[in-house]
Amino acid sequence: MEQAVLDIRDVSKQFGTFKALRHFNLNIRRGDIYGLIGENGAGKTTLMKLITGLSPMQKGTITLLGERVGSHQQALRRIGAIIESPVAFEKLSVEQNLKLSAIQHGLSGSSYIDQAIDFVGLNEKRKTQAKHLSLGQRQRLGLALSILHHPDFLILDEPINGLDPSGMMEFRNLLKRLNEELETTILISSHILTELYQVSTRFGIIHRGTMVKELTKNELDTANKAGYVVTVDNTPLATQIMDQAGVGPFEVTNKHSILIRNESLDPSQINSLLIQGGVLVSDFRQQEGSLERYYLNLIEGQNSKETIND
Numbered sequence: 001m002e003q004a005v006l007d008i009r010d011v012s013k014q015f016g017t018f019k020a021l022r023h024f025n026l027n028i029r030r031g032d033i034y035g036l037i038g039e040n041g042a043g044k045t046t047l048m049k050l051i052t053g054l055s056p057m058q059k060g061t062i063t064l065l066g067e068r069v070g071s072h073q074q075a076l077r078r079i080g081a082i083i084e085s086p087v088a089f090e091k092l093s094v095e096q097n098l099k100l101s102a103i104q105h106g107l108s109g110s111s112y113i114d115q116a117i118d119f120v121g122l123n124e125k126r127k128t129q130a131k132h133l134s135l136g137q138r139q140r141l142g143l144a145l146s147i148l149h150h151p152d153f154l155i156l157d158e159p160i161n162g163l164d165p166s167g168m169m170e171f172r173n174l175l176k177r178l179n180e181e182l183e184t185t186i187l188i189s190s191h192i193l194t195e196l197y198q199v200s201t202r203f204g205i206i207h208r209g210t211m212v213k214e215l216t217k218n219e220l221d222t223a224n225k226a227g228y229v230v231t232v233d234n235t236p237l238a239t240q241i242m243d244q245a246g247v248g249p250f251e252v253t254n255k256h257s258i259l260i261r262n263e264s265l266d267p268s269q270i271n272s273l274l275i276q277g278g279v280l281v282s283d284f285r286q287q288e289g290s291l292e293r294y295y296l297n298l299i300e301g302q303n304s305k306e307t308i309n310d
C-alpha cells in the first residue's frame with residue numbers, strides 16, 4: 001500500500017489580512033519526486049516553512065511522516081531541507097560545515113561526511129571555505145548538508161536557481177540518484193519547468209495560495225499528447241496495420257496524423273511496417289510533453305475563471 005509521506009489538508013495561512021494559503025491540500029507518497037509549481041508569490045515557500053515548523057500553523061492539518069505538524073519532533077529528524085537558500089558558514093570549509101552539521105544531528109564518525117561529499121562530488125573542494133565556492137558548488141554543499149543524515153524526505157525550495165545548464169543537469173542527476181538509490185522522497189519547487197518536468201514523477205500546481213491541480217507525469221503526458229506523431233497519406237489503412245501489429249495505444253488526431261502513446265516502441269520498425277503495407281509515411285517524430293504549456297494553459301483558465309467570478 002502506498003504510504004503518505006506528507007499529507008496537507010485544508011491548510012490556510014494569513015499574514016495580517018493577506019491570505020497566503022487558502023484551503024490548501026497536497027499529498028506526497030513514498031518514492032515521489034514531487035514538483036511544486038507556482039508563480040512568484042503563489043505560496044510555495046510559505047508552505048515549506050509550515051511543513052518544517054519554521055512558521056506556525058493557523059488552520060488545517062499537516063501530517064509529516066505520520067506525525068502532526070506542531071508536535072513532529074521525530075519526523076523533523078527524518079527530513080532534510082533547503083529553504084530560500086542553502087545555509088553554510090562562510091568561513092568554514094566544506095568538511096567543517098558538514099562536521100558541524102553532523103554534530104547537530106548527533107552523528108559520529110566520518111563516514112556520513114565522506115559519503116555526503118562523495119555523493120555531491122565535492123571531494124576536490126573538501127578543504128575550501130564556503131565563501132570561495134562557486135554558485136553550483138554552494139548548491140551542492142547545501143544538498144550535502146541536507147542529506148548528511150540520510151533523510152527519508154527532502155524539501156528543496158528553488159535549489160537550481162542560478163545554475164548553468166550543465167550544473168542543472170548534474171543537480172537533476174543527483175536528485176534522481178538520491179531517489180533511486182537511497183529511496184529519498186523529494187518535494188522540489190522551481191521556476192525552471194523544463195528541469196522540473198525531467199526530474200519529477202508527480203506535480204502540484206499552486207496558484208494564489210490554492211492547489212489547482214495535482215497530477216502524475218503520465219497524466220501530464222496524456223493531457224499534452226506526448227508520444228510519437230506519424231503523418232501518413234491513408235490513416236484508415238495505417239490504423240488497420242497498427243491494430244494488427246498490436247501497436248498502441250494510438251489515436252487519429254486529424255486526417256493525416258496518428259498519435260502513438262507507446263513511447264517505448266521502435267519507430268523504425270513501425271515505419272517499415274507501414275511502408276510495407278502500402279502507406280506513405282511523410283513524417284515520424286517524437287512529441288515531448290511540455291509542463292510549461294500545460295501550466296500556462298491551466299493558469300490562463302484559472303485567471304479567466306477568477307475574472308468572471310469577480
Ligand SMILES: Nc1ncnc2c1ncn2[C@@H]1O[C@H](COP(=O)(O)OP(=O)(O)OP(=O)(O)O)[C@@H](O)[C@H]1O
Pocket residue numbers: 015018020038039040041042043044045046047
Ligand atoms: N512573513 C510574511 N509577512 C507578510 N507577507 C508574507 C510573509 N511571508 C510571505 N508573505 C506573502 O505571502 C505570499 C506568498 O509568498 P511565498 O514566499 O510563499 O511565495 P513563493 O510561491 O515562494 O514565491 P517565489 O516563487 O517568488 O519565491 C507573497 O505574497 C508574500 O509577499
